[in-house]
Amino acid sequence: MTTALALPAARFTDLxxxxxxxxxxxRSTYWAFGCGALAVxxxxxxxxxxxxxxxxxxxxxxxxxxxxxxxxxxxxxGSAMILVLACAGIGAITIVGEYATGLVRTTFTAVPxxxxxxxxxVVVLTAVMTAFGAVVAGASYAASQAILDGRGLxxxxxxxxxxxxxxxxxxLAPVSALIGMGMGALIRHSATTMVLTTGILLLLPSFITERxxxxxxxxxxxxxxxxxxxxxxxxxxxxxxxxxxxPTTVAGGWVVFAVWAAVAAxxxxxxxxxxxx
Numbered sequence: 001m002t003t004a005l006a007l008p009a010a011r012f013t014d015l016x017x018x019x020x021x022x023x024x025x026x027r028s029t030y031w032a033f034g035c036g037a038l039a040v041x042x043x044x045x046x047x048x049x050x051x052x053x054x055x056x057x058x059x060x061x062x063x064x065x066x067x068x069x070x071x072x073x074x075x076x077x078g079s080a081m082i083l084v085l086a087c088a089g090i091g092a093i094t095i096v097g098e099y100a101t102g103l104v105r106t107t108f109t110a111v112p113x114x115x116x117x118x119x120x121x122v123v124v125l126t127a128v129m130t131a132f133g134a135v136v137a138g139a140s141y142a143a144s145q146a147i148l149d150g151r152g153l154x155x156x157x158x159x160x161x162x163x164x165x166x167x168x169x170x171x172l173a174p175v176s177a178l179i180g181m182g183m184g185a186l187i188r189h190s191a192t193t194m195v196l197t198t199g200i201l202l203l204l205p206s207f208i209t210e211r212x213x214x215x216x217x218x219x220x221x222x223x224x225x226x227x228x229x230x231x232x233x234x235x236x237x238x239x240x241x242x243x244x245x246x247p248t249t250v251a252g253g254w255v256v257f258a259v260w261a262a263v264a265a266x267x268x269x270x271x272x273x274x275x276x277x
Contacts, residue, residue, distance in 0.1 A: 008248070010110075010111055010113075010116075012116060012119075012120060012129045012138045015111065015116060015117055015119075015120035016120050016123060016124055019061070019094075019120045019121050019123075019125075020128075022094070022098075023094060023124060023128060025062070026093065026097065028093060029090060029093070030219070031198055032086050032090050033086075033090070033132060034088070035139050036082060036083065036085075036086030036087070036136070037135070037136050037139070039079070039082045040079040040082050040083050040086075040136050040140060041079075041136065041139050041140050041143055043076060043078050043079040043082060043193050044073060044074065044075060044076055044079045044114075044140040045140075045143045045144055045147060045256040047072075047073045047076045047078075047079075047144065048070075048073040048143070048145070048147040048220045049068075049147055050150050050177035051069060051070075051073055051153075052147050052148055052150055052151060052153075055151055055153065065123060065234060066161075067155060067233075067234075068233055068234030069155065070144075070148050070153055070155045070176070071155055071161065071162060071165050071231070071233050071234075072156075072231070073144045073145075073148065074140060074141045074144045074145065074162075074165050074166070074169075075137060075140055075165060075169040075231060077228065079140065080169065080172060080224070080227060081202055081224075083136065083169075083172055083173060083176070083270055084176045084202060084220050084224065085198065085202070086173065087132070087133075087172075087173045087174070087176040087177040087178060087180065087195045087200060088176045088177065088198070089128055089180060089194060090125075090177055090180065091125055091129070091176065091177030091179065091180030091181040092180035092181060092183060092190065092193045092194060092197060093124055093184070093186065093190070094121060094181055094182035094184070094192055095121065095181055095184040095185050095188075095268065095272070096159065096184040096188060096189065096190045097190075098189075100174070100190060114269075114272050114273045115269055115273050116273050117272075118185075118268055118269040118273065119269060121181070122123075122178065122181070122265045122269065123267070123269060125174070125177055125178065125181060126151070126174045126177075126178065126261075126265075128141060129173045129174040129176075129177040129178075130170065130171070130173065130174045131171035132173055133169065133171060133172060133173025133174060136168040136169075136170070136173070137166045137167075137169040138166065138168040138170075140169070141157065141162075141165070141166050145157075159177035160233075161233035162233075163262060164230060164231070164233065164250070165230075165231045165233060166277075168230035168231050168253070168257075169227070169231065170184045171251075171257055172223070172227050172257075173184065173258055174261065175261045175264075176201060176223070178260075178261045178265055178268075179197060179200070179201065179261075179264045180193070180194075180197050180265035180266040181259060181264065181265075181268045182263070182265070182267040182271075183196055183197045183200075183264075183274050184268075185267065185268040185269075185271040186267065186271050200222075201222075201223060201224055202224060204222060205219060205222050205224050205225050208222075210244050210245060211245070213246055215229065216244065216245070216246035217246070220246075220248040220252065220256070221256055222256070223256060223257065223260045225237055225248075225263070226248075226252070226253040226254075226256035226257055227253070227257075229248050229249075229250065229252070230250060230253040230254070230257075235247075
């Protein structure tokens with residue numbers, strides 16, 4: 001009578017390799033990365049081109065504070081929305097896709113330790129999306145400032161505040177992706193996940209007023225508004241803008257990014273570990 005040999009438990013490095021293969025084998029991932037990057041860079045380059053063309057007609061206040069306008073062109077709110085949608089979609093598909101195809105059953109059979117499996121997903125997604133965000137933010141900054149340099153208006157990356165714009169924009173990618181993954185782990189349905197994720201990340205900030213202290217606190221605690229504060233290098237210094245009644249801080253923006261990413265990662269791990277397939 002023969003006894004079946006027990007297979008050794010998968011090492012965490014093996015799980016990382018497996019999750020990397022899953023992510024890069026999805027055709028939709030390449031489309032999302034490619035189209036998202038082109039849209040973001042193109043959007044920002046067009047904003048810089050518009051300022052390049054219209055600069056001779058700008059009035060005194062804008063000319064005096066054009067440094068802040070140039071940094072806004074490096075990563076505009078419109079391009080940030082595109083980045084959020086693309087990255088949240090990629091994050092959601094990493095978990096929702098397995099449930100939709102039934103591959104998740106095979107995955108859990110091969111790796112019963114769901115926490116380790118989801119931790120590997122979180123690590124791979126965070127690393128890939130951080131690299132993606134860095135490439136897109138760097139390309140956008142370089143393209144927009146190169147266009148403005150035609151009039152001597154470009155801001156070098158070493159200028160105070162420029163790095164904050166680039167880093168905050170780059171980190172918006174992994175934060176959005178982790179939120180998408182967390183929502184996907186909870187909902188397990190692609191369309192519903194994207195609707196709710198879009199609502200939380202992009203629609204909710206526009207519906208919350210800053211008139212009251214508690215609503216301002218909620219608004220400032222949303223990731224998109226945290227990004228807006230981080231990239232606003234001229235916050236409180238531009239003569240033609242008003243400081244909100246309940247302002248937030250740069251440190252607060254970084255904390256919001258960290259908390260949302262950490263909570264989303266924990267939700268994804270716990271939701272998959274505690275629920276049936």
